[in-house]
Amino acid sequence: MLMSNSVAQEVREFIVSNFLYGQESSFKDDDSFMGGGIIDSTGVLQLVAFLEETYGITVEDEELIPENLDSICYVSVYLARKMSATAKANMREQQASTLGGNI
Amino acid sequence: MSSCSTISPDVLQIDSGRETERIAASLREIVFNQFKRKGAVVGVSGGIDSSVVAFLCAHALGRERVLVLFAPEADSSPDSLRLGRMVAESLGVRSVIEDISPILKGARCYERRDESIRTVVPEYGEGYKCKIVLPNLVDTDRYALFSIVVQSPDGLTKKVRLSLSAYLGIVAATNFKQRTRKMIEYYYADLLQYAVAGTPNRLEYDQGFFVKNGDGAADFKPIAHLYKSQVYQLAAYLGVPEEIQRRPSTTDTYSLEQSQEEFYFSLPLAKMDLCLYGKNNGIPAAELAPAAGLDQKQVERVYSMIESKRNVARYLRAAPMLVEEIEGI
Numbered sequence: 070m071l072m073s074n075s076v077a078q079e080v081r082e083f084i085v086s087n088f089l090y091g092q093e094s095s096f097k098d099d100d101s102f103m104g105g106g107i108i109d110s111t112g113v114l115q116l117v118a119f120l121e122e123t124y125g126i127t128v129e130d131e132e133l134i135p136e137n138l139d140s141i142c143y144v145s146v147y148l149a150r151k152m153s154a155t156a157k158a159n160m161r162e163q164q165a166s167t168l169g170g171n172i
Numbered sequence: 173m174s175s176c177s178t179i180s181p182d183v184l185q186i187d188s189g190r191e192t193e194r195i196a197a198s199l200r201e202i203v204f205n206q207f208k209r210k211g212a213v214v215g216v217s218g219g220i221d222s223s224v225v226a227f228l229c230a231h232a233l234g235r236e237r238v239l240v241l242f243a244p245e246a247d248s249s250p251d252s253l254r255l256g257r258m259v260a261e262s263l264g265v266r267s268v269i270e271d272i273s274p275i276l277k278g279a280r281c282y283e284r285r286d287e288s289i290r291t292v293v294p295e296y297g298e299g300y301k302c303k304i305v306l307p308n309l310v311d312t313d314r315y316a317l318f319s320i321v322v323q324s325p326d327g328l329t330k331k332v333r334l335s336l337s338a339y340l341g342i343v344a345a346t347n348f349k350q351r352t353r354k355m356i357e358y359y360y361a362d363l364l365q366y367a368v369a370g371t372p373n374r375l376e377y378d379q380g381f382f383v384k385n386g387d388g389a390a391d392f393k394p395i396a397h398l399y400k401s402q403v404y405q406l407a408a409y410l411g412v413p414e415e416i417q418r419r420p421s422t423t424d425t426y427s428l429e430q431s432q433e434e435f436y437f438s439l440p441l442a443k444m445d446l447c448l449y450g451k452n453n454g455i456p457a458a459e460l461a462p463a464a465g466l467d468q469k470q471v472e473r474v475y476s477m478i479e480s481k482r483n484v485a486r487y488l489r490a491a492p493m494l495v496e497e498i499e500g501i
Binding site for chain 1: 312316335339
């Protein structure tokens, strides 16, 4: 959970810096970005770009849903799941290439 | 229950004759009495909205006091100019053609747009066509992120989701088109001491479907209070050429044909109209759904999209803000 907390903090800093212009507000980790008027549709694009660039993931079309992206909590859980899947995929690729190299 | 719903598309029916005269009286008051201008410049695209505005201006101010402007550019459909001319000829008003492509080239509009496209489609170049589109959002809770559709010179199409910088770059560059058109409209307004007409309908005005200081700029907007289906009713009443009444709505901004639904609304305009009416009149989604031919969940999504776009559109509609009121002016 340590990673999730650190991710949550990074996402909060990104939101505060980019959408609240540094004016720290009292929004909570489970407050809705869209519902609270914190980000709009272009903001979602900005958030996706931040997640892809910062964490080396690809946000697929079907993952562009509020349950993944509409609060700090949702983003943290989504990222943890996504990064774990990416790490497993990378490991499988490495194993495959090692096996391939041995043949 | 849906069977008890009293809402039907008829709620958008208007008395076109009475509405025409109400708008005409308002136009005469605004243009002649308030602004002291001698007539109106109307940029006509060959679409239903600008055609209706041209007809209304000619009816209200007199055909000799209306100048219709056509401002095609390299990506415009030839149909736009042909249908625009049909409007001017039907009305017997003066018209001028200003090809804005050289101005746009001078501003590097196409070059800047293509540079942005190449960040997501590296092969994009000479002979390619493009448009930007939204996914269907009515059947899913997904966020609305734009994609670009490109067509190679040999006809192959490809769709790629836009990055933030590509999206902003393409929109910023193509917005030169609407702003250049408005600049030319004001040239003629200055020359003739006319006022400039804006042509948004209610859906566009409410939802921000215009370019700030581009097609969003005008001295008066005579159909901004009318739902799109009401604009069609006025078109029929005023005698707008039938081909224009039948023409599907298009943005005519990109080289590939792009419907307004693809660009902005994700719904056929008649359904979107009814949803906007429902939202404005506090009609519950379940009650509106049967009339719109949608289910309750779909209407709830549309209501939510309307609210979200309305928030963004506030900036687009806002006049320059002052720190304090200035007295005496």
